[in-house]
Amino acid sequence: MQTQLFIGGQWRAASDGATFPITDPATEETIAEVASATVDDVIEAVEVAHAAGVKWAKRAPRERAEILRRCWELLCARQQDITEYIIRENGKAMPDARGETAYALEFFRWYSEETVRNYGEILTAPGGDKRIVVMQQPIGLSVLVTPWNYPAAMATRKIAPALGAGCPVILKPASDTPLTALLIAEILAEAGVPDGLVNVVPSRRSGEVVSAMLHHPLVRKLSFTGSTEVGRALLKEAADCVLNTSMELGGNAPFLVFDDADIDAAVGGALIAKMRNGGEACTAANRFYVHERVADEFTEKFSAAMQAMKVGPGLDPEVQLGPMVNKWAIEDIDRLVQDATGKGSEIVTGGSPIEGTGFFYPPTVLSCVSNESNLLREEIFGPVAPIVTFTDDDEVIAAANDTEYGLIAYLFTGSLGRGMAVAERLDAGMIGVNRGLVSDPAAPFGGVKQSGLGREGSHDGLQEYMEKKYIGVEW
Numbered sequence: 221m222q223t224q225l226f227i228g229g230q231w232r233a234a235s236d237g238a239t240f241p242i243t244d245p246a247t248e249e250t251i252a253e254v255a256s257a258t259v260d261d262v263i264e265a266v267e268v269a270h271a272a273g274v275k276w277a278k279r280a281p282r283e284r285a286e287i288l289r290r291c292w293e294l295l296c297a298r299q300q301d302i303t304e305y306i307i308r309e310n311g312k313a314m315p316d317a318r319g320e321t322a323y324a325l326e327f328f329r330w331y332s333e334e335t336v337r338n339y340g341e342i343l344t345a346p347g348g349d350k351r352i353v354v355m356q357q358p359i360g361l362s363v364l365v366t367p368w369n370y371p372a373a374m375a376t377r378k379i380a381p382a383l384g385a386g387c388p389v390i391l392k393p394a395s396d397t398p399l400t401a402l403l404i405a406e407i408l409a410e411a412g413v414p415d416g417l418v419n420v421v422p423s424r425r426s427g428e429v430v431s432a433m434l435h436h437p438l439v440r441k442l443s444f445t446g447s448t449e450v451g452r453a454l455l456k457e458a459a460d461c462v463l464n465t466s467m468e469l470g471g472n473a474p475f476l477v478f479d480d481a482d483i484d485a486a487v488g489g490a491l492i493a494k495m496r497n498g499g500e501a502c503t504a505a506n507r508f509y510v511h512e513r514v515a516d517e518f519t520e521k522f523s524a525a526m527q528a529m530k531v532g533p534g535l536d537p538e539v540q541l542g543p544m545v546n547k548w549a550i551e552d553i554d555r556l557v558q559d560a561t562g563k564g565s566e567i568v569t570g571g572s573p574i575e576g577t578g579f580f581y582p583p584t585v586l587s588c589v590s591n592e593s594n595l596l597r598e599e600i601f602g603p604v605a606p607i608v609t610f611t612d613d614d615e616v617i618a619a620a621n622d623t624e625y626g627l628i629a630y631l632f633t634g635s636l637g638r639g640m641a642v643a644e645r646l647d648a649g650m651i652g653v654n655r656g657l658v659s660d661p662a663a664p665f666g667g668v669k670q671s672g673l674g675r676e677g678s679h680d681g682l683q684e685y686m687e688k689k690y691i692g693v694e695w
Contacts, residue, residue: 229415272416273388335384358386360440471627489656627667
C-alpha cells in the first residue's frame, strides 16, 4: 500500500514529514498514515508536471491513445485491488464499490478512443478572400481536486481526458480517501505514463496547498468535484489568475413518479437513484414527488424494499448498505431527519443512527414531509428518502425546479411523450426518464445553475482540457 506523495514519478514523504490517519468507517480503526503535502511539495509538483507536459503535448495523439489503452488494461487487471481499497477507506458496500471500479476504468478506454479525435475547422470568411483556421491545443497544467465519495471514478474521469488532450495533472484527492488515488497512480506509472505527468498530493492542508497551486503562473486549469460551497470559494481563488475552471458541484435531485408510471419499475429506479453509494452521491435522488393516486402503493413498496436492505461492513458480499464516511456525516443526516420530524414528517422506516462501532445509518423513508423541511432544501448525502405527494404536472415541475441546484432529475411515467415534455421543462443538466442511473463515460455529465460549470465524460470531457486557437490565413 502506497502512502507517500507521488511527484515526478517518485514516491516521497512530505517535506516536513507530516502524515495524517485514514480511518475505516466500518471499524473506526486507522488503516494507514498518509503523507500530508506542504506548499513546497505542491510547488515542486507544479514545476515537475509542467516540464513533463511540454514533452507530452508534442506526442502524437495515437501514441497518447495507446498509453491510455494500456492504462485501461492494467487497471482492469487490478480491479479487485481497487474495489477493496474503495471499501476500506470509503466504506461503501461491495456491489457499489465494484460498480464504481467498473465505471472508473471505462474512462481510460473511452478516452483512449477519443484522444485521436481532436477536431478543428477550416471556414471561408464571409468576404470570401480569407480563411478561418481553428485548431484545438492542450490547455496546459491542470489541477484536479476530487471528493471522497467516488475516490476512483472522480480521479479517472479527470485524469484520462486530461492526458488524452496532452495535459499534465496534479491530483489532490480528498483527505478521507487518498489511498485509492495513490493506487491508481501506481498502476498508471506501471502502464507507461511518463514520469511527472500524473502527480498525486494528498494533504490535510487542503485549502493552503490548493490555493498555492491555483496562484502559480504555470497552472492553467482547475477541475473540481465537490460541494457547491467549496466550489464557490475555489472559483474566487481561480479568478485571481483567470484560470479555466470545470466544476461538478452539489445536487438536490427530484424524483418524480406520475400516476401512469409502472410502480414496480419506479421503485426499482428509486432504489438505484437513492441508494447507490448509500445515498452519498451528488446524483442521489433527494426529493421524491409522487402523484397522490399512486403514493400509497409506491410508499409501501419502496419502504419495504429499503427496510429489507442488509446493513453492515462493505467487505461482506451480502451487504447492500455500508457505513457513511465519518461521524460528521451521521450527525448531518440525523440533523435533517430530526428537523423533518419536528415539522410533522412521519418516519415509515429507519430514522435514527445505528448504535455500535462504525458510522452506520439505516435506510430511511419519511412521508408527509413539509415543504418547510430542510430535507427538501439541503443535499442529504445519505440513505434518507423524503416523500411528498402532488396532483398536478405544473405544480410538481415548479417544485422540482425550486432549488439553487440543477444537476440531475429523475421521472417515471408510462408515456414517453409526457416524459420528454416534462424533461424539457426540468432545470437540470441530466434527466433520467424511467431510469435510476444515467452516468456513462460516453455521455456529458454536468449540471446547470449552482450545480456546476462544464461537462465531464463524452467528447465534451476532452474539450475541457483544450483551448481553441484561431489562425487567420490568406491564400
